[in-house]
Amino acid sequence: MTSADADTGLLAPGWTGSPAAAATSDTAYLRALLDAEAALTRAQTALGLVPAGAGPAVTSAADAAPFDVRSLAERARGGGNPVIPLVADLTEAVGAEYGPYVHRGATSQDIMDTATMLVAARTLDLILADLGRTESALAALAAAHRDTAMPGRTLTQHAVPTTFGLKAAGWRSLILDARDRLAVVRAGLPAQLGGAAGTLAAFTVFGATDSHTPDSRTPGTHAIDTRALSAAYARELGLHEPELPWHTLRTPVADLAGVLAFTAGALGKLAVDVLTLARTEIAEVAEGSGGGSSAMPHKANPVRSTLIAAAARRAPQLAATLYGALAAEDERPAGAWHAEWEPLRDLLRLVGGAARDAVELTGGLRVDADAMRRHLDLTHGLIVSERLAAELAPVLGRARAKELLTRAAKRVYAEGRPLGELLAEEPELKDLDLADLTDPARYTGSAGALTDRALERR
Numbered sequence: 001m002t003s004a005d006a007d008t009g010l011l012a013p014g015w016t017g018s019p020a021a022a023a024t025s026d027t028a029y030l031r032a033l034l035d036a037e038a039a040l041t042r043a044q045t046a047l048g049l050v051p052a053g054a055g056p057a058v059t060s061a062a063d064a065a066p067f068d069v070r071s072l073a074e075r076a077r078g079g080g081n082p083v084i085p086l087v088a089d090l091t092e093a094v095g096a097e098y099g100p101y102v103h104r105g106a107t108s109q110d111i112m113d114t115a116t117m118l119v120a121a122r123t124l125d126l127i128l129a130d131l132g133r134t135e136s137a138l139a140a141l142a143a144a145h146r147d148t149a150m151p152g153r154t155l156t157q158h159a160v161p162t163t164f165g166l167k168a169a170g171w172r173s174l175i176l177d178a179r180d181r182l183a184v185v186r187a188g189l190p191a192q193l194g195g196a197a198g199t200l201a202a203f204t205v206f207g208a209t210d211s212h213t214p215d216s217r218t219p220g221t222h223a224i225d226t227r228a229l230s231a232a233y234a235r236e237l238g239l240h241e242p243e244l245p246w247h248t249l250r251t252p253v254a255d256l257a258g259v260l261a262f263t264a265g266a267l268g269k270l271a272v273d274v275l276t277l278a279r280t281e282i283a284e285v286a287e288g289s290g291g292g293s294s295a296m297p298h299k300a301n302p303v304r305s306t307l308i309a310a311a312a313r314r315a316p317q318l319a320a321t322l323y324g325a326l327a328a329e330d331e332r333p334a335g336a337w338h339a340e341w342e343p344l345r346d347l348l349r350l351v352g353g354a355a356r357d358a359v360e361l362t363g364g365l366r367v368d369a370d371a372m373r374r375h376l377d378l379t380h381g382l383i384v385s386e387r388l389a390a391e392l393a394p395v396l397g398r399a400r401a402k403e404l405l406t407r408a409a410k411r412v413y414a415e416g417r418p419l420g421e422l423l424a425e426e427p428e429l430k431d432l433d434l435a436d437l438t439d440p441a442r443y444t445g446s447a448g449a450l451t452d453r454a455l456e457r458r
Contacts, residue, residue, distance in 0.1 A: 015352060015356075020348060023123040024348050027064060029082075030069055032114075032116075033112070033115040039237045040111075042059060044229065050101045053098060054098045067086070071085070081112055086111075090102050090103075106195065121239065125186070128182055131179045131182070132179070133359045134355070139172055142451055145163065145369070147448055149161050149441040150372035151376055158382075160443065161441065161444050166444075166451045166454075171270045174266035174270070177266060178259075181263075188240050189240055190234065190240040190246065190252055191230070198245040198248075200229075248331060250340075253325065254323060256322070257323055260319065260350075261347070271312065271358075275306065286300070286366045288363070288365060307357050315347060315351065322343055325337065325339050380412045380419055381420050382419055384419075384438055388401075388437060
């Protein structure tokens, strides 16, 4: 068994092999932890709080390749997190001269939280790129099928006609909603630096020194601007500077929970609609390359939609765990912080995988406009009964119009004849253009204009 065996995703085809999987792997987390440690020493170096050679030395040693992920994971049990053994290994790798400046003034949670934000930032960048590709594909579908009429369905039944263009524009609108929310959260992901209890106390007693020996420094010989240190640390990492240490103020994690769950749901809406419309007896759409079956050679399953829908069903429960961790006691919590790591990574992976699959789904989606037209005619014109009621009421009066349409509807069901043909037998309606009034494609309301309006959004 290799150290990567637990990270391959055998039971997770939704994210396995995706860019998000690589960005959230154990190795990626190790890299982020090392990046956080190196950035802290560089920030202290830039402010003259440690010798000039410390930053370059720690940065050079903070290469993930020589570190043993499995060993770190196993030794993490001793202190409850992987930062403690990592600091020991990194200090040894840096060497005696600059090793004492590794992790100087920080606490394990500073590094773990910061690394988590780095992993989240790198994964969100990938997700945002995939959402952009999905949005473009949906915009093309909406424009191409602006006037492609299809049955609108409510409570599983035909309601009134709509267009596939409007449906695709709606999917795109949700994707853009997710994109906008993700972008805001991404821009605000903060570094974490608070020290043992969120007071930055250790940093205030370290004086600058030109010596390479920590024992030669004189504590308190310089007034340390901890705000400048926090800002420099965040800049080194490309993260946002937090107003306060957030060891038990878990807004950043809660924001990630919410936006990732929303994004999963937005992608899930697209997926479940495709799953419905791709049913054999409906077949109004089909995935470009369906998946096979182990037992039925004829099948082309909508696998991309299936995996996206699975992610959407899991995401809310993962987000709930992260929201539960908001109740974090004291200045640093026991258990609440630790409970976040796995569900947050699962959320990033699920949404990253779903976004990857959405690109493939929308880029290859096949639309059968002829099937949509056939289905509009399944109820022999009854799908436009709303329009007929509105059109006939001024001519016949509301009561008479309702009576006539009710009787005609019963005959449609009993005789299987088109509604327009039956209404043409009514002398009162001889002057009306019933062919137009009963054509479902001519009763799509403002679907075209709504589609155009939706496509104006960039």
